[in-house]
Amino acid sequence: MFGLNAKDTRFLLIVVFLTLATPILLQPFPESSSLAQFNAGYPDLMQKFAIxxxxxxxxxxxxxxxxxxxxxHAAFLGVGSYTVVWMYKLLSYNILPGLVLSIIISALFALVIGFISLRRSGIYFSILTLAFAQMSYNLAYSVLTPITNGETGLQVYTNDPQVLMGANSPTSPHLFGLVMRESVQVDMGGWLFTFNIGYYFCAIIAILAFYISLRIFRSPFGMMLRAIKxxxxxxxxxxxxxxxYTLAAFVISGMYAGLAGGLLAAMDPLAGAERMQWTASGEVxxxxxxxxxxxxxxxxxxxGFxxxxxxxxxxxxxxxxxxxFAFLPDGIENFLVTLVHPFxxxxxxxxxGILFMLVVIxxxxxxxxxxxxxxxxxRSKRVKDGPRRKDPEHHPKSAPHVAE
Amino acid sequence: MGILEVKGVNKRFGGLQALGDVNLSVKENTVHAIIGPNGAGKSTLLNCLVGKLIPDTGSVMFDGQSVLGRKPHEINQMGISRVFQTPEIFGDLTVLENVLIPCFAKRDGAFRMHAFETVAHEKEIVDRALHMLDDVNMAEKRDMHAASLSRGDKRRLEMAMCLVQEPKLLLLDEPTAGMARADTNNTIDLLRHIKATRDITMAIIEHDMHVVFSLADRITVLAQGTPLVEDVPEKIKGHPKVQEAYLGQSQHGHH
Structure with a gap:
């Protein structure tokens, strides 16, 4: 199905299911319980997961x-956000033109930056991309203020043209009338589930993005990219x-970043230069x-993590x-609080940071x-218990499949 | 006219004359060996053929076209494949994928944006790759990580990767360097098998006389960057100039 083999189709379907059920899955604790703060099923956070x-x-x-x-890569994120907000200012709050344009403009950006940076590899490539992103960030803060609105960040003002804005058009980001920040809340015996339009819009795009990347992984093009590595x-x-090949990969990933930046602005109609800062690049x-x-x-x-x-x-x-820790004696309670506090x-x-180090090591x-x-x-436990045991001496090492 | 014509090639590295007026002609469907003591300029010559180095003067014509100034991938697309001294393979990929890549390169050229095709659906190419692996006795290792192969198998795989492109000329850079006798013999058998089963032109740079004399149709002896003699193996064996070049070297104790 969809040009995938059975295993990948199953994989994709699982991803689709998990994505669509996120508002329920991330809300495992009832509202009244003390663990409710570990619930992550609120729109703002779920949108961020998808984006x-x-x-x-x-x-x-x-x-x-x-x-x-x-x-x-944060530079493309910023470019995407600015593009979408500009489309709000010029046309209307419909997110579609902005998102399409954010992909196109970030692709052009990536083409230029990639063309120059990919002349080098390894650490030099990383430094070049870092330099470009910092340049974009600083320009957005200073010289490009007419486009980016500098420190304040780009936002929509009442005197903006918004030429496509009708009398009844929504005054916040929407897709042909579907307002992104609207949600349906369902209260089921203590559990509160929020089904947010914005999240589902992001989720559908995320599934598409995932599908495209799955196809790229399985394509000759993807194989060439792995060969380059x-x-x-x-x-x-x-x-x-x-x-x-590397330039194409760079542009594709730039387009993804631009789309993500565009979606950030589609959920919240703001764009600031800090989105382009190197910390944001480091985060990805x-x-x-x-x-x-x-x-x-x-x-x-x-x-997500x-x-x-x-x-x-x-x-x-x-x-x-x-x-x-209230159930503990005061001294121990205070001690534990002090201990946990820095984390x-x-x-x-x-x-x-600690988790990252543990994972890397x-x-x-x-x-x-x-x-x-x-x-x-x-699985190995099951094999051990099973009646048919394979020859323990013979395990030819097969290549780990790239994508599981 | 040979398929590969090297004329008057000179290459200098600072004060060192690495190649001095090299003339070489490799005839189609022959195995041409280039031998010589250490530092004779064999590797420099090879690098001039594949676009890694550009000679100071002279010309290198392949199949009627100059290769000078072309990049390695362009030279490969002209029909020259190269086997390296240390096997260069895609270690992180499976054995089958290693052979698929040259197949795609041969069919689609130096770049193609085939991002929405699926490798597994390219029946013709997968079949060709499997057939090639079969030919070098590696079919059962197709799903193995290429990096986990033995040295001899890596060499075999690299050879398969080159051969599957059906090159007009196969360049081999000391294909048995650093190999144990058994592996060397396997490699010789493989090269013999290749020579016997297809029309192919090979140029081998080699140190090991055993390899050279059991394979080559013609031999060029290189010493101090200049060809001394070129002839059939039988005549090279007893040639006084060759003995001098090799023995003269070993008298000065080469390592």
Whole structure:
């Protein structure tokens, strides 16, 4: 189905199911329980999961497949956001023209930056992309103020032309009347589920983005990209020009980033220069590595993981900690609160940093490798218990499949 | 006229004359060996043929076209494949994928944006790759990680990757360097098999006389960047100039 084999189709269907059921799956605790703050099923966060998932999926096409580590992908994120907000200002709050244009403009941007940066590889490539992104960021802050509105950030004002704006048009981002921030809330015996239009719009695009990346992974083009990562010398002596391949991968990942940036502005009609800062570029690198570079699901997992930590751990303050440890004697309670304090709230980066180090050291393949190990553990147990045991001496090492 | 014509090639690295007036003609469907002691300029000559180095003067014509100034991938697309001293393969990919890539390169050229096709659906190409693997006795290893192959199998795989492109000229850079005797013999058998089963022109750069004399139709002896003699193997064996070049070297104790 969809040009995929049975295994990939099943994989895709699982992803579709998980994505569509996210508002329910991320709301495992009833509203009244003390664990309710670990619920992540609210629109703002779910939208971020989908959007940064798209960002990371695209980044993975460049970094995961070709091994070219770009430190400047946030520039495309910013370009996408600015484009969408400009379309609001000029046309109307319909998000479609802006999103289409954000993909096109970020592709052009990526073409220029990629063409120059890909003249070098390794660390030099990374530095070049970083330089471009920082340049874009600083320009957006200063010289380009007429386009970017500088420090204030770009937003829609009442005196903007908005030529396509009808009398009854919604005054916030919408898709042909479907207002992004509208939600349906369902209260089911203590559990509160929020089905947000914006999230479902992002989710559908994320599924499409995932499908495209799946096709690229299985295509001859994707195989060439992996070949570039492995051995460029052999690549060239096999009659293949690696430059256009890497450039194509760079542009595709730039388009994904532009789309993600556009979606950020489609959910919240603002665009600021800080979206282009190097920390944002670094974040997508973390997401991809944490989840598992070069795997299909990894970047999405990584994006979800980081955004979850950012939004959930950062909300845990001392008051909440005290209420958790309230059952303990005062001295121990205070001691534990002091102990945990640096890891939560404003200190959530510390938790993330430690987790990142643990993953890189013990699971070089990222979270995906962790899941694979666990599933292998279960599988080998089943084999051991089973009546037909394979010859233990004979296990030819087959290549791990790129994408599970 | 040979398929490969090298005329008056000079290459200098600073004060060192690496190649001095090299003339070489490789005839179609022959195995032409280029031998010579260490530092004779064999590798420099090879690098001039594949676009890695550009000679200072002289011409290198392949199949009627100059190869000078062309990039390695363009030269490959002209019909020259190269086997390296240390096998250059795609270690992270499977054995089958390693052979599929040259198939795609041959069919689609140096670049094609085939992002929405599926490798598994390219029946013709997959069949050709499998057939090639069968030919070098590696069919059962098709799903293995190429990096986990033995040294001899890596060489076999690299050879398959080159041959599947049906090159007009196959360049081999010391194909048995650093190999144990058994592996060397396997490689010789493989090359013999290749020579016997298809019309192919090979140019071999080699140190090992055993390999050269069991394969070559013609031999060029290179010493200090200049061809000394070119002849059939039988005549090269006892040639005084060749003995001098090799023995003269070993008297000065080469390592």
């Amino acid at each position: 940064f998932g798209i960002f990371a999926i695209g980044f993975n096409i460049l970094f995961g497949l070709t091994g070219y580590l770009s430190f400047g 492995t051995n460029q010398t052999r690549m060239n002596y096999t009659g293949l020009n690696s430059r256009p 690198v973390l997401m991809t590595i944490l989840g598992g570079a070069g795997t299909l699901m990894g970047p999405v997992l990584g994006a 980081i955004k979850y930590c950012e939004n959930i751990f950062s909300k845990i303050n001392d008051g909440i900690l005290h209420s958790w 939560v709230g404003k200190g959530w980066h510390l938790t993330l 013990f699971l070089p393949g990222g979270l995906v490798e962790g899941f694979q190990r666990i599933s292998r553990l279960f």
